[in-house]
Amino acid sequence: MCYMNNITYFVEECTTITPKEVISIATPTIGKKYRTDIDCWFENEDRNIVSVSVNGKEPQMITLEFIEIHYGQMVYFNCGKCSSRSAKLYLPPQGIEFQCRECGKLKYRLSAINSKSIAGMAIYRAVKINMIMDARATMNRIIYRGQYTHRYNRFLKKCKSVGLHEVVTNAQRLLKTIRI
Ligand SMILES: [Zn+2]
Structure with a gap:
């Protein structure tokens, strides 16, 4: 507990x-x-x-x-x-049983960071990028019938929101290459 x-x-x-x-x-x-x-x-x-x-x-x-x-x-x-x-x-670490998020009173790491302060902003972004990349690592298939999957599109949207524009540009370029 x-x-x-x-x-x-x-x-x-x-x-x-x-x-x-x-x-x-x-x-x-x-x-x-x-x-x-x-x-x-x-x-x-x-x-x-x-x-x-x-x-x-x-x-x-x-x-x-x-x-x-x-x-x-x-x-x-x-x-x-x-x-x-x-x-x-x-x-939880050292915990003895699985429970829901409410019962565990668990918080997301991001919610504990003050995203308004300068240092906070940098940490917030780093943690967020980490989360986005973790999610990316679990995707086996990103293209379906010549299109990016919904999940991958969501990933790209999140990349855009944290300023990872290169990832988005590369993805667009790749899709173009495939379609030719
Ligand atoms: Zn519960």
Whole structure:
């Protein structure tokens, strides 16, 4: 629990899990194990209770909620503390259980920086660029049917907003080259 010693942790310091990740790890047939730090397995036939173990430590049982939407199904976690639906759960450093952002009283690192001060502005920009580049690193495919994917376009927009104009120009140039 991240209230230990009254320490407030940042989201960025936590180990996070998404329903998609735990389901994929708990379903060997998917065969896509893109995390080595966690292990997951289903606890019941209905496959809505999953145990999650971080680095071989004592597992935590987490309930999944399947929500029907008009074009399929969405999966959420049910936070064990407040029972609210959550698309991501967080395990703070030294923490013993995953919980939602509210229960963990977790803050984003960016929100703790005074973006009005000169030094603050520089840090804000550096942290933001880091976040943008981290997101970029998780994209496998950036072009679909001769166009940049929505995700990549969002990335480019964010690059523009922090002044990474070169990235945007290069991307435009690349697309032009492909189309010729
Ligand atoms: Zn909660």
